[in-house]
Amino acid sequence: MATCVIAQPIHPVGAEILQTAGIKVIQAPGPGLDALQAVIPAADAVIVRDRLPAKLIDASPRLCVIANHGTGTDKIDVAHASARGIPVVFTPTANVRAVAEHAMMLMLATAHQAALADAATRQGDWNFKYEQPMRSLYGKVLGIVGLGRTGRLLCEMVAGALNMQVIVWSPSLPEGEALPPxxxxxxxxxxxxxxxxxxSLHRPLRADTHHMLDRVTLGAIKRGAIVINTSRGALIDEVALAEALRSGQLFGAGLDVFEQEPLPPGSVLCDVPNVVLSPHVAGSSQEALNATATQCAQQIIDVLAGRRPAHLVEPKVWERRRQPAQTNEQRVNS
Structure with a gap:
């Protein structure tokens, strides 16, 4: 019987689908790498929502497929997995609506000072309504950096709800490709x-996008603007962002992702009042979690059955993939 290790908690439908297909499911005893280290040697497949370094990929000689629970795969050593003939699959469509909704929520929460208003209300500070500036987003300009699935959906949402104008900078977008109306x-x-x-940032994390918002680019931003990031934390230099928030260069920021996760207690962002923070949950609505777990499970079933899965990070690996039926001895001798 093939075994799938689930590294961090996912929607229960994922385990149900795998078990119905005759695959044994092992839940790691905790979300960290040490807990995963204890169970991954038995894995033919693994579902991860966080890091998967090379040493853990090598810890399982039977590993035939890695399922990334989400879109971004920068926390998985994809190159190492590919070199070992292990396909990495991902779920680029499952949580798009949830992330777009969360980005819009952060926009509104930042503009209307929702976090500070909540704290003031709980503390009985009714002067907040007279002292705290807020912004309306209706008819304003939204700049989308990276027009993928989430960016396109966000365009539609803000057009209908807020009558916002949208401008797009997306270097990978073909020149003639149609934009939202x-x-x-x-x-x-x-x-x-x-x-x-x-x-609003919607680009993957790569060498060319690391700290794309730094002191220079933040200094060039329209004074009083709002920055939203639901993509990858390292797109922004957090020290420079904190400075721009404190100085008034930015009105505020809404962040769901960070350079270091979990966000360390001493982070420069923790003491900045005009920022709304959430713990990397943009894609974690129950509906999105269900869809993501389902896509992970189905692609694992496909790979173990010898069927090409829907979403391969590195498609070329498929033709030289590690075969599930191989014994350890056959792998060593191959």
Missing amino acids: NARRVSTLKELLQASDVV
Whole structure:
């Protein structure tokens, strides 16, 4: 019987689908790497929501597929897995609506000072309503950096609900590809930053996108703008962001992702009042979790059955993949 290890908690439908297909499911005893280390040697498949370094990939000689619970795969050593002939699958469509909704929520919560208003109300501070500035987003300009599935859906949402104009900077978008009706393209990031009342990041983390918002780019942003990040924490230099928030260069920020997760208690962001924080939960609505767990489970079933899965991170690995039926001895001799 094949075994799938679930590294961090997922929606129970994932385990149910795997078990119905005759796959044994082992839940790691905790969400950390030490807990995963204890159970991954038995894995033919693994579902991860966090890091999977090379040493844990090598800890299971039977591992035939890694399922990334979500879209971004920068926390998985994909190159190492590919070199070992282990396909990595992901779920690029499962949580798009949840992430777009969360980005819009952070926009509104930041503009209307929701976190500070909640704290003031609990403390009986009724002067808050007279002292705290708030912003309306209706008719303002939203700058979307990276027009993938989430960015496109966010375009539609803000057009209908807030009548926002949208400008887009997306280097990987083909020149002739159609944009949403309320969006227009700009040629540079600087042009987008200077024109946007809200900037929402939707790019993957790579060497060329690391700290794309740093002191220089944050200094070029329209004064009083709002920055939203539901993509990857390291797209922003957090020290520079905190400085821009304190100085008034930015009105506020809404962040669901961070350079170090969990966010350390001493983070420069913890003492900045005009930032709304959430613990990387943008894609964690119950509906999204159900869909993501389902896609992970189904792709694992497909790989173990010899069927090409729907979403391969590195498609070329499929033709030289590690075979589930191989014994350890056959693998060593191959």
